Amino acid sequence: MASQSIVAEAREHLAAWRKLPFPLEIMPAKIWADLIAENHENIIQTLSPEALVERVTSDNITTGPAFVDEPRFKGIISGQLEWLKGFGRPLSSFPAYVQDSELASPRVITTEDGRRVSAAFLYHLGTVATLGAFVGKFETVLELGSGYGGMARLLKLVHPGVHITMCDLPETLYLCYIYLRRHFPNCTFAAMTERGTVPTADFVFVPAPLASSLAGSAFDVAVNTCSLSEMTQSACDYYLRIIENDIKVDYFHHLNRIGSPEPLLANACATSFGLDRHWDVLDFKWHDPGNYFNAYFPNYGYLLNLMLRRIPDKIRSPELYAGMTSRARSLLGAASPGSDEWHAAMLDIIRIERRSADIEAYLKVIRPLGWRETPYYESLLNGTKPTKQSAPASRGL
Ligand SMILES: C[S@@+](CC[C@H](N)C(=O)[O-])C[C@H]1O[C@@H](n2cnc3c(N)ncnc32)[C@H](O)[C@@H]1O
Numbered sequence: 001m002a003s004q005s006i007v008a009e010a011r012e013h014l015a016a017w018r019k020l021p022f023p024l025e026i027m028p029a030k031i032w033a034d035l036i037a038e039n040h041e042n043i044i045q046t047l048s049p050e051a052l053v054e055r056v057t058s059d060n061i062t063t064g065p066a067f068v069d070e071p072r073f074k075g076i077i078s079g080q081l082e083w084l085k086g087f088g089r090p091l092s093s094f095p096a097y098v099q100d101s102e103l104a105s106p107r108v109i110t111t112e113d114g115r116r117v118s119a120a121f122l123y124h125l126g127t128v129a130t131l132g133a134f135v136g137k138f139e140t141v142l143e144l145g146s147g148y149g150g151m152a153r154l155l156k157l158v159h160p161g162v163h164i165t166m167c168d169l170p171e172t173l174y175l176c177y178i179y180l181r182r183h184f185p186n187c188t189f190a191a192m193t194e195r196g197t198v199p200t201a202d203f204v205f206v207p208a209p210l211a212s213s214l215a216g217s218a219f220d221v222a223v224n225t226c227s228l229s230e231m232t233q234s235a236c237d238y239y240l241r242i243i244e245n246d247i248k249v250d251y252f253h254h255l256n257r258i259g260s261p262e263p264l265l266a267n268a269c270a271t272s273f274g275l276d277r278h279w280d281v282l283d284f285k286w287h288d289p290g291n292y293f294n295a296y297f298p299n300y301g302y303l304l305n306l307m308l309r310r311i312p313d314k315i316r317s318p319e320l321y322a323g324m325t326s327r328a329r330s331l332l333g334a335a336s337p338g339s340d341e342w343h344a345a346m347l348d349i350i351r352i353e354r355r356s357a358d359i360e361a362y363l364k365v366i367r368p369l370g371w372r373e374t375p376y377y378e379s380l381l382n383g384t385k386p387t388k389q390s391a392p393a394s395r396g397l
Contacts, residue, residue: 001185003048003050004048006181006182007049009177010177010178010181013177013191013193013205014044014173014174016194017174017191017193017207020193020207020209020210021209022208022209023209023212023238025235025238026208026209026211026231026234026238026239027232028169028231029232029235029267029268030268031266031268032230036171036172040171040172040174043055043061043175049181050103050182052175053179053182054105056148057101058104058107061148061175063147063150065108065119066118066120066296068106068109072299073110075298077110077112077119077122079295079296080126081122082295083126083290083295084125087129087133089129091112091122094125094158095157098115098157099115099116099121100116100117100118100120100121101153101183102116103182104118104121120296121150121154122295122296123293123295123296124150124151124154126295127151127253128154128158128159130253130292131221131223132158134282134283134307138159138220138221139161140164140165140219141222141223142164142167142214142217142243142247143165143167143224144167144224144243145224145225145226145227145228145230146166146167146168146172146176147175147176148175148176148179149175149176149177149179152164152166153180153183156203162202163200163203164203165198165217165219166204166205167208167211167214169207170207170208170209173205177189184203187201188202188203189203189204189205190203190205191204191205192204192206192207192213195212196213197213197216198213198217211242212246214242214246215242215247216247217247218247218248218249219249219250220249221250221252222247222249222251222252223252223253224252224253224256225255226256227256228240229256229258229272230265232388233269233270233271233388235269244278249310250310251282251309252279252306253307254273254307255293255303256303256304257272257301257304258304258371258372260301260369260370261371261390270373270375270388271376274376275351276351277321277351278316279351280324281306281307281308281344282307282308283305283306284305284344286304286343286344288340290305292305293305321352321353324348324352328344328348328349328352332345332346346361350380359381363378363381370390371390372390373390374390375388
């Protein structure tokens, strides 16, 4: 498809998305309202698909870049390649065409194993490798907060049969639509512009104001990387309700911020990990080197990396949950307070049983650290709703 038609098509979708009433509950947090005003508006007005790909890969539009001429660059790339190797999916295990785009900015590209790679490319490949390892075969993926589409592009290259539905703010979805349309001229694309049933296509675009139309759909996997924790509490709860109650989903990959609040995130949520009891935690990675986000951003606070499996309705029973918590309690007994193992067990026990004594024990550890989650756990005790992250504390994770 010619570049001009891609832009014209995307602009038409954006115009329709912007006419939709935007539910107050999911209005972007300050950080995203500001980013859209600063970046997206200008990109939408001016850039061709090729220039757009160059821009989103070389600026912190949705996924921060690492530049070849930065001193940290080599260390980041080798850390990420090591991560893939340690995970059992070295770069060489992917087909040769799995490499960064020819249109990606040369400022972020190096060559490894004869292919173009960037830090963002390897980060997105980490998600693809994770889904492959824990889910195995899958056909339908919901990506909430898909950014410019870097992960979706790699998912499609590695799993050509996959159908990916992306839900994001209209302006980000515009970038994502153009990015993917430019890279996959032979794939089918569908953009929802009004309420109704979610269509079927290789790539489906659901603007945030139509997120509730996802209700009734089924996906093998839901993915959220670095998005829920950048939303307000009401938006985060809204999307978690969709994932947990309104759609059928078998797995959920949830990689998001936890711990010390960040001034940058202003009115963002107290927690994106307020999950219900019907998840089995297949993988909990945090401070250990198994966390692929921190291979990309080694100087950044550690993000919690969860792979969850939805417990099917038909096997849910009091005995099943009792078994889960008794195992978590024995792990808790053996863990030192504040360690990753202790947090993993505590989060499970509170999520499943919601007992005041456990919540108080958890607050005793996180309150002195000034964690952003403090208002959330306090709200569980006093039955109120948390609003936003705590004020930044002086101590870190
Ligand atoms: C930091 S980016 C992460 C992008 C991508 N998942 C990644 O890891 O590279 C956060 C994403 O969340 C989206 N987002 C922020 N607030 C949102 C909201 N209220 N509803 C839907 N998406 C939102 C942004 O547009 C952006 O795509």
